[in-house]
Amino acid sequence: MATEPPARRAFPARTLIFMGLAYLAAIFFLLPYVEMIIAALRPRDQLLDRDYLPSHFNWHSFIDIWGTGFGHALRISLEVAGGATVLVLIVAIPAAYYTARHRFRGRNAFMLLVLVTQMFQPTAMLVGLYREFLEFGMLNTVSALILVNAGFNMAFAVWILNAYVSAIPAELEEAAFIDGSSRIGALFRITLPLALPGIVTALIFTFISAWNEFIVALTLTTSAATEPLTVALNAYIGQYQVDWSHLFAGSVIATLPVIVLFALIEGKVVGGLTAGSIK
Amino acid sequence: MSASRLRATRFAPLLWVGPAVALIAIVVLWPVIIMIRTAFQHISPDGFILGWAGWRNFHYLWQEPDLSGILVRTVVWVVVVVAATMVISLAMAQLFNQKFPGRRLARWALIAPWAASVMMTSIVFRWALDANNGVINVFLYDIGLLHRFNSDASDWLGSPATAFPWMMAVAVFVSIPFATYALLAGLQGIPSDVYEAARVDGAGAWRTYRSITLPLLRPAFVVALLINVINVFNSFPIIWEMTRGGPGHQTSTTTTFMYQLKQSYIGESAAMSLVNFALVMIVVLLYLRVTARRGGEG
Numbered sequence: 001m002a003t004e005p006p007a008r009r010a011f012p013a014r015t016l017i018f019m020g021l022a023y024l025a026a027i028f029f030l031l032p033y034v035e036m037i038i039a040a041l042r043p044r045d046q047l048l049d050r051d052y053l054p055s056h057f058n059w060h061s062f063i064d065i066w067g068t069g070f071g072h073a074l075r076i077s078l079e080v081a082g083g084a085t086v087l088v089l090i091v092a093i094p095a096a097y098y099t100a101r102h103r104f105r106g107r108n109a110f111m112l113l114v115l116v117t118q119m120f121q122p123t124a125m126l127v128g129l130y131r132e133f134l135e136f137g138m139l140n141t142v143s144a145l146i147l148v149n150a151g152f153n154m155a156f157a158v159w160i161l162n163a164y165v166s167a168i169p170a171e172l173e174e175a176a177f178i179d180g181s182s183r184i185g186a187l188f189r190i191t192l193p194l195a196l197p198g199i200v201t202a203l204i205f206t207f208i209s210a211w212n213e214f215i216v217a218l219t220l221t222t223s224a225a226t227e228p229l230t231v232a233l234n235a236y237i238g239q240y241q242v243d244w245s246h247l248f249a250g251s252v253i254a255t256l257p258v259i260v261l262f263a264l265i266e267g268k269v270v271g272g273l274t275a276g277s278i279k
Numbered sequence: 280m281s282a283s284r285l286r287a288t289r290f291a292p293l294l295w296v297g298p299a300v301a302l303i304a305i306v307v308l309w310p311v312i313i314m315i316r317t318a319f320q321h322i323s324p325d326g327f328i329l330g331w332a333g334w335r336n337f338h339y340l341w342q343e344p345d346l347s348g349i350l351v352r353t354v355v356w357v358v359v360v361v362a363a364t365m366v367i368s369l370a371m372a373q374l375f376n377q378k379f380p381g382r383r384l385a386r387w388a389l390i391a392p393w394a395a396s397v398m399m400t401s402i403v404f405r406w407a408l409d410a411n412n413g414v415i416n417v418f419l420y421d422i423g424l425l426h427r428f429n430s431d432a433s434d435w436l437g438s439p440a441t442a443f444p445w446m447m448a449v450a451v452f453v454s455i456p457f458a459t460y461a462l463l464a465g466l467q468g469i470p471s472d473v474y475e476a477a478r479v480d481g482a483g484a485w486r487t488y489r490s491i492t493l494p495l496l497r498p499a500f501v502v503a504l505l506i507n508v509i510n511v512f513n514s515f516p517i518i519w520e521m522t523r524g525g526p527g528h529q530t531s532t533t534t535t536f537m538y539q540l541k542q543s544y545i546g547e548s549a550a551m552s553l554v555n556f557a558l559v560m561i562v563v564l565l566y567l568r569v570t571a572r573r574g575g576e577g
Contacts, residue, residue, distance in 0.1 A: 019379040025371060026388035029456070032403040033391050035414055039406060050412045050420070050428065091298040098295035110296055115570070117307050119506075119563045123513040123534060124556050125307070127541055127549040128314030134326070135313075151306025154299060212396035215515045215538070230398050237402075244406060251399040262394030263387050270460045274502050 033255065040248035047244055061249035069224060070250055073232030077254070079142050080217075080228050081210040084149035088157045088206045089199065091150070096161035097187060101170060118155035118273075122148055122216045130219050140226045145217055149210035156209075157202035160272040164198030165191060201265045205272065208258050229254045314556070317549035324543040336550040345528040345536070352443070353512070353532040360450040360511045365504055367451065368458035373488075375459065376466045393456035398516035404449050405521045410434035439529035442522050446530065449517050454510065458503045465499025466492070498569075505566045509559060 011019075041057040099107055122129060129148060130139075138144040168191055176186040192199065214230040221227045224235070229250065236247040262269075321332040340346065375386055392400055407415045410433045419425035425433055436442045469492065477487045515534050518524055524531035524539060531539070533555050540548035 015377070015379050018374060018377040019381065022374050022377070022379065022382070022385045025374065026385040029452075030388045030391055032400055032407070032452075033395065035407055036399070036403050039403075048412055050417050052414060052417065087302070091302050094295040095299035098292060102292070104292040106292065106296075110300065112567075113300070113303060115567070116563060117303055119509055119566055120307060120559065121509065121513045123515055124552065124559050125310045125314050126538065127317055127545060127552045128310030128312070129306075130541070131313045131317050131545070132310050147302070148306050151302050154302060158299065208394060212398075214396065214398045215519075219538075219541070230396055233399070233402075247402065248406075251396075251402065255395045255399055258396075259391050259394045262390055266387065266390050266460075270457070270464045273457070273506065274461060274464075274499075 033259070036248050036251055036255065039244060040252045042245070044245055061245040062253070065246050065249045065253075068246055069232070069235075070246070070253075072224075073227055073229045074253070076142060076226060076232075077211055077228040077230075080145045080149060080213075081207045083142065083146035084153065084210040085203055085206045087146060087150035088154050089203065092154050092157035092161055092202065093192070093199070096158045097165050097191065099158075100162045100165035114155045114158050117152065118159075120152070122152055122213075126215065126219055129216065133220055138220075140221050140223050142226060144220050145210075145213075145226075145228065148216050148220070149213055150206070153206045153209045156205055156272045160198050160202050160205075160268065161195060163271070164195040168194045197268075201268045201272065204261050204265045205269060208262055211254070211258060311556070314549050314552055317546060318553050320546055320549075322545050324545075326545075332546055336544075336546040339544070339547050340550045340554075345531070349528060349531050349533055349536050352530070353534075356443075356447060356450070356514075356532050357508060357512050360447050360454065360514075361504065361507050363447075363451045364454040364458050364507055364511075365500070368455050368462055368503070369500075371455060371459040372462035372466055375463055389459065390456050392453045393460075396516075397453050397514070398520055400453055401449060401517045401520035404445070405436065408435045408445060408521075410437065436522055437526075439522075439526065443530050446517050446521050449521070450511060450514055453517075454507055457510075458507055461503035461506075462496065462499055465496045465503075468499070469495045501569050502566075505562055505569065508562050512555075512559065512562075 042054045043058040046054045133139050133144045172190050173186040176190050217228050217231045233250050236243040321329040407413045411429050416433045435445050518535045522530045524535040537551040
């Protein structure tokens with residue numbers, strides 16, 4: 001508990017114990033990703049060895065994976081995650097701004113709708129999504145994946161941007177009106193720059209969610225031409241044999257940037273995910 | 280204000296909020312309607328609609344010999360994974376709420392399973408549990424808990440009795456970061472003067488935790504719990520990547536079973552989805568109730 005230290009000793013025993021436990025926990029949670037890297041760097045003739053580390057590391061998988069169609073899947077993932085992020089910002093910014101600044105009929109209904117969307121996951125309505133995009137003729141399209149990922153991640157962006165805009169005094173915008181700025185002008189020149197941390201958080205969060213999304217992509221794509229990374233990596237898992245080297249090289253390339261990106265917004269994510277319940 | 284101007288103001292909300300509503304309608308509301316429709320349709324395995332099926336899809340679903348096992352397993356999956364996650368996360372949140380050098384770095388390591396794709400994390404565990412040379416088996420061998428590689432004892436994922444607990448462990452592993460962070464945010468919201476008062480009254484550490492921390496942490500706990508219930512119930516990649524629900528359907532939950540039915544019996548799969556959806560709905564309503572009550576207090 002947050003008690004004051006009795007004297008100014010550098011490291012009381014308590015602190016040392018907590019520190020040790022916390023470091024152990026931290027290492028424990030990193031282990032699978034360390035093993036992912038080790039497995040990716042393992043020479044292929046040592047894939048069956050019973051040891052923790054191979055005799056030496058080998059970068060081959062990271063080089064020849066580009067000849068296995070990995071680059072194409074990477075590009076699809078970038079298109080899906082990038083497209084979903086842009087779409088989320090386009091629809092969430094005006095909605096978050098307007099609901100933060102105005103009380104109007106249907107506002108509460110809208111907020112409730114957003115909250116419910118956040119609680120739902122595409123998994124629960126997979127069959128509906130599949131039949132819908134089949135009827136639209138949109139199976140195996142990047143746009144279908146962009147739409148679904150944007151739809152299910154929009155709530156987070158609405159909450160977090162709503163909170164940021166609410167915290168910016170409306171007087172700042174009114175001052176801009178007096179200076180002859182239009183509402184849109186004030187939004188772009190005053191409000192959005194001040195809400196930038198919120199926008200960046202929403203942007204990174206949406207990108208990562210869409211990047212990691214698996215079951216919708218698995219359902220809506222059936223050809224390698226439109227499979228994003230999460231689905232395409234499964235091609236290295238054969239019925240009888242698994243190409244572990246490429247599987248893990250691909251996983252490392254797909255995972256490490258995301259962990260770093262997530263660390264940037266780490267402190268704000270819980271707020272966005274539980275905002276609906278706290279407001 | 281002219282009539283047209285008035286109309287413009289009345290329709291202004293639609294202009295700003297409309298795109299978001301449209302997106303929700305296309306991606307969330309319409310699929311639900313189609314899913315309900317599909318549950319009552321007779322659709323051939325190659326996708327042709329052969330007419331209405333009435334309640335037949337539900338009837339087939341109830342007749343599935345594996346269904347009762349799958350339902351029981353789903354309950355076990357959700358209850359055990361969420362309970363373990365919340366208990367461990369309570370301790371973790373307490374630990375990471377302490378002040379110590381390198382706390383930021385330690386917290387950062389904790390988010391890795393949250394940031395990484397669950398599908399890829401599951402594949403690492405599948406690899407680490409390999410019966411021949413998985414690193415978990417190598418470790419168990421080294422500490423004397425495993426005696427032979429390529430044996431039944433080392434083939435954790437080969438038998439449902441050991442595969443399912445391992446998959447639950449992976450589910451707990453990937454659920455802890457969010458729950459810990461949510462509880463950590465709750466802990467940091469507790470004003471320090473409350474603790475000050477308890478200290479003045481001479482309350483011990485355990486008593487302070489039980490009478491002050493836990494009650495004040497309740498709102499954050501309930502929110503984290505309900506979000507976790509939904510996430511864990513909908514969890515698909517862990518079971519899919521580690522056992523595909525097999526052997527047979529002996530490690531399936533209703534979510535993976537729904538996916539497998541979809542491959543050939545989409546009507547029955549839609550019926551399963553509706554059952555799943557109804558369960559999710561119940562949790563969402565609970566969540567909304569908790570939210571509304573707290574909103575009323577505030």
